[in-house]
Amino acid sequence: MSSGLRFTAADVDYLGGDDGRDALAAVAALLLSDATRIADVDTARRRFGDRAPVLIETVLLRRRAAAKFADPRAWLFTDEALQQATPESVAAHRARRLAGAVVHDVTCSVGAELASLRSVAAQVVGSDLDPVRVAMARHNVAGVDVLVADALRPVTRGTVVVADPARRAGGRRRFDPRDYTPALDALFDVYAGRDVVVKCAPGIDFTSLPRLGFAGEVEVTSLAGSVREACLWSAGLAEPGVTRRATVLDRDETLTDADADDCEVAPAGRWIVDPDGAVVRAGLVRHYAARHGLWQLDPEIAYLSGDERPAGVRAFEVLEQIDFNERRLRQALSAREVGAVEILVRGVDVDPDVLRRKLRVHGPHRISVVITRLGAGRDSRAVAYLCRPTH
Structure with a gap:
């Protein structure tokens, strides 16, 4: 409304x-x-x-x-600023990595990041090009110095620079980081040699970052089962030897590409595990499998399997495996008197919503179907696992 x-x-x-x-x-x-x-x-x-x-x-x-902040009852927002505001728990996680630093948020907007930073950083200052948002930030984060300034015209020295470039214009999302406001390549150029932390869309092409002037660590963070952002940490702030990190805030779990990644590829065991989106997006599926004693069903697919499921993680208990086609799946579901079906797909060109309507299931039972591809080239085949879901 x-x-x-x-x-x-x-x-x-x-x-x-x-x-x-x-x-x-x-x-x-x-x-x-x-x-x-x-x-x-x-x-x-x-x-x-x-x-x-x-x-x-x-x-x-x-x-x-209220979906992003524990208590926003005294806050002032604009609609666009609220859309882009970092959820409080995500901002708090980032702030903890900057504990004790002197930080300048150069795109502070209405102050969401400043509110988390001021409790842990040695000193915090904020700036934004929009005077209305600056006025709101001064209200929202009283006691923090906030000024009107262009992020591409530095007004501090020796600070860690935090930036959250706008990724929308006129209500439309911009996917090229050179079209962000401020542009990502311009940010890295202006702050070359400085410690920089930049929040980006989780779908950003990681392979493009070196061409934009970035070298360091990419951290993908999820909250409440949803990937929220990719955060770029310049080399001076990154953990030595780490270029990719997945942080799952709900489980307080962190994986990096410096962790072990030795896992096997084998047929499905008792459980199928769909790793958290942050793990998948960060390319750390094998690392997650190695940590939790799991294996891959296929070396190119993110589904994992194991005889035990990781504690607190949603998994799917395998009841039956079939070669996938609509007729065979419909028959298998009918034999089990399934009336409600959840469909998960990876590596196969199947629209779960379209398939669900075609199956025309009827019955008292509920089931999850995991459809994926096994093998490559002429040996590739689509399989469906009929599973009992757990929560």
């Missing part, structure tokens, strides 16, 4: 003052749901006149922010 309204510096002054805080408390008491929206907006307009839009927008943004 958020409208993406553009805030002004005067709006920020009002919202951060006593009158604004009282008005926000009153608007926060309204449901502002689809069913009550017209009546609630009318109520806000009658009470607060021209201030109603910024009050309503702020309340709605704070409600959305």
